[in-house]
């Protein structure tokens with residue numbers, strides 16, 4: 001269900017927005033992240049440059065980001081947001097943004113300039129959003145642009161149909177082994193809430209990381225799917241939170257938190273409280289801080305396997321970590337989300353012999 005209004009399609013790349021900002025969002029920071037939280041640009045720049053040319057690859061081309069100018073203009077008019085520009089390192093840019101009223105030529109030019117500064121955009125995807133050239137192909141969760149058609153909507157979405165390790169999956173028969181504990185290092189951070197036309201997403205500022213397999217992944221953004229995309233032994237949950245992290249190599253790791261009906265979820269509430277009134281607009285929240293520790297389940301055991309982004313371009317080589325213990329949200333909170341996105345979950349994909357490990 002999507003929304004009636006899909007006008008925004010032009011998602012343009014959010015990325016651009018920030019160019020300076022954090023656009024780099026994802027990738028960038030993380031790159032350096034390990035070493036230094038603020039870090040980033042260099043890696044990003046180089047990566048972006050490399051990525052840009054390959055517009056057709058599954059990875060979102062860095063080039064497509066929208067000019068930050070345009071975005072800012074829009075933003076200014078539509079919401080209170082603001083300060084982004086200054087800070088960096090925010091993965092935010094991972095969202096798709098409409099680029100209002102800009103000529104193609106202008107946009108192209110802007111994109112080109114941006115491309116050099118942008119970084120890897122895979123993270124954004126997020127789920128969802130990928131930055132694509134001027135007019136990223138529109139996709140949805142139903143109808144002619146629904147999941148069955150994603151691969152045909154654009155060359156860069158081919159993996160959605162031909163990929164061999166797609167997500168989500170129904171998790172069954174995991175190999176029970178002694179998995180190392182995940183080293184979550186989250187701290188109160190400012191954030192930006194966006195309705196990108198496919199989900200509600202929070203781009204998290206500051207240094208929030210997760211250590212696993214000798215790598216450090218920085219939390220770039222998190223968003224929601226209702227009902228849950230992942231299933232466990234055939235069971236689907238009310239919702240799932242996808243926390244998208246990226247390491248210094250640009251590799252993505254998504255921590256999935258299944259959500260069941262229960263206690264009030266403070267982090268979800270904070271997003272609902274700051275929900276933009278319009279799609280493709282965002283609200284930067286600096287008055288209160290987001291603490292992802294409040295969202296993690298007490299039991300940190302998990303399932304892990306390799307998969308993909310669950311939204312176009314369905315890029316693979318994504319490390320999935322699904323926490324075994326669900327977290328909770330009230331029915332009222334779930335209903336509020338449903339008023340905006342009653343169904344934004346990709347169907348289950350074949351597991352195809354993938355190794356699934358799970359904590360004992």
Ligand SMILES: [Zn+2]
Nearest residue numbers: 126127242310
């Ligand atoms: Zn997702």
